[in-house]
Amino acid sequence: MSAVLDTHGHDDHAHHPTGIMRWVTTTNHKDIGTMYLWFSFTMFLVGGIMALVIRTELFAPGLQIVDPERFNAMTTYHGLIMVFGAIMPAFVGFANWLIPMQIGAPDMAFPRMNNLSFWLLPPAALLLIVAQFTPGGGAGVGWTMYAPLTVQAPMSMDLTIFAVHILGASSIMGSINIITTILNMRAPGMGLMRIPLFCWTWLITAYLLIAVMPVLAGAVTMTLTDRHFGTTFFNAAGGGDPVLYQHIFWFFGHPEVYIIAIPAFGVISQIIPAFARKPLFGYTSMVYATASIAVLSFLVWAHHMYTVGMPVEGQLYFMYATVLIAVPTGVKVFNWVATMWRGSLTFETPMLFACGFLFLFTMGGFTGLVLSIVPIDVQLHDTYYVVAHFHYVMVAGALFSAFGGIYFWLPKWTGKMYNETLGKWHFWLSFIFFNMTFFVQHFLGLAGMPRRIPDYSLQFTEFNVISSIGAWGFGLSQLLFLYIVVSTIRSGKKAADKQWDGADSLEWTHLPSPPPYHSFETPPVLK
């Protein structure tokens, strides 16, 4: 199974398009990875602006800047855009850049389909954004798109449904590509239990995506036909049930949580050993723990639905199954800490983000355990406690991991070093403002403030003021990140081929910084 390009590929070097057409027609995993990352950051800003609309409205009780319908639309599209437009594409960007380099492959297995996976995203983003300006405004149905509200929502709902369809198609194609690449494109000698943990986490994530994105497509298709073609899947008058939607949605939705979290685990599992200058503790147990989390993720979906009126037996089963997830997750956290134990630790920016991840993600995990307990969840359901919980997992978990990964691999990708001082500023500003925004939301939720409302009673004012100031601080801090990345690309100092002492995967040990256009034209020789 030697190597790469046939001669035809070399001939084509002569007439590779340049300028914009290079990016539009590219079949190169690095170009596509770069586009994914920039798209993700753009959507992060769009979704972030929506978040700031929400937080500004909630700065004081009463209605200030948006009417309630627009507020509901903001919470809906903030969620959809951040999940499907920002976080998921960010990790697909990492996958594109890193997997071929880490397994010693020339490129992804299906380079043209890879291009299509990316270029389906802008039409989806356009659908979600245009939806805000259709008659009736954006659909204020929440990112979970529960029936029967979605059946009654204005036409923006249809644009949203079709956006979900093509986002799903994009994810499925991307996942097929990633699985095939990892299973079929490894260099000779690169056994499955030798690939870096980042590749393992993506192999498992891609499996989850292929399993659940079609289910989401089914759910929104039923919503579409209930809206326009007279079916009654979610209408009790015709024998259906609105709760059916919730079951189907969360059968997708819970694995989706891990689809976001597991690649983040992979990035952290690359960063921590590099800065502890020790191999990852318990590689094999990490693989099995990740796979266990993936299997369990299919079996716990109704813990999002404790209050729909399910039988007590159902509540008990879903509670026990959910608590079980703490075991493999605990294995992972233990292994990260054990990797640091007695290592020669240094704390450059990627490591700071990894440590921030470790503290805050674990906190989000703990509040998740709290919420998994039925009697407590009945009290906290649909309050700001839930909002605080999942932002600890999504922002301090997934997003911090993505930031850490960008700082970690930017020297490899660009061949240039970022400004360490500014990077540390970015971390500490993000860390402090993140906690300012979301830590107080635990208290709001415990005190009974419901989520997804534009107005609240007076006793919630102080915590909301703190949270809103934190949100603006967090949002503005991300402009510093943009500045750091752009200035690195434009005028960073030259980075070493192996910028980090402890980094041991192939992209550091076998390739220069920046790596050549086609990573491994011949497979690397592995010890």
Added chain:
Amino acid sequence: MASTTHSASRYYLPAPSKWPITAATAMLFVTFGAAFTVNHLTLGYVLLAIGLVIFAYMMFGWFGTVAHESEGGRFNQQVDASFRWGMSWFIYSEVMFFAAFFGALFYIRTFSIPWLADAENKLLWPDYSGAWPAAGFGPANVGDQFTPIAAFGLPAINTLLLLTSGVTVTIAHWALKVNKRGALIGWLAATIALGLTFLFVQMYEYGHAYHALNLKLTTGVFGSTFFMLTGFHGFHVTIGCIMLMAILGRSIAGHFKPEHHFGFEGVAWYWHFVDVVWLLLFILVYWL
């Protein structure tokens, strides 16, 4: 991997291509068009039509390119293995799509209908029995009486048609492996004929349901699950027939070799998948 034929020694990496962006553009038109169409905006029909034309152009172009590359000997065994993994996982995603609708059917029959007919709801709907399929029109749609389609009529004939087509496509595959081109083309054509007959029978059955049995898409949740499940299956049979026609055309043009023909096998896998889904439909939707 040792190369058995004159296949390329290296993994084939395609040059930059216009087809993916063509596909994305088609989807841009199709999705906006569909979203406007369901809201009865004239612009929607126009966008949808443009999108579908671009999509058809893309399918011809992209698949044509891949077939040309394959016949040009650019794909070595590693590329072949990639296609096998890719097609397997694609079919798995299709399985999960149908699982959502089968799951809905299961939930409705096991939970929502019995719950709607339980003692509490007797106050609201005293006459609602909760017996499937008669109760499938729902408690508040009492005017909408319907007759379900009997399993051992046309559906049983359709089952036979599809199962037979699974056999004929396998015979075509055997013929290809021993390089009997005439038999390959003949059995492939027979498979397509069986698939098209299936579609024709199903269309006739739909007409019968609408006009004689008062069974419609809007007939409560029975109509919803019946038409969505059989409809999506019929859509997949249509895609399968188009795929079969494509490989029939390639067979007539002399494509495929006894030891290198994944284009053929991928379509055969897909056809068997459609076949298995039908068996589940026959048992769970028509029969039980």
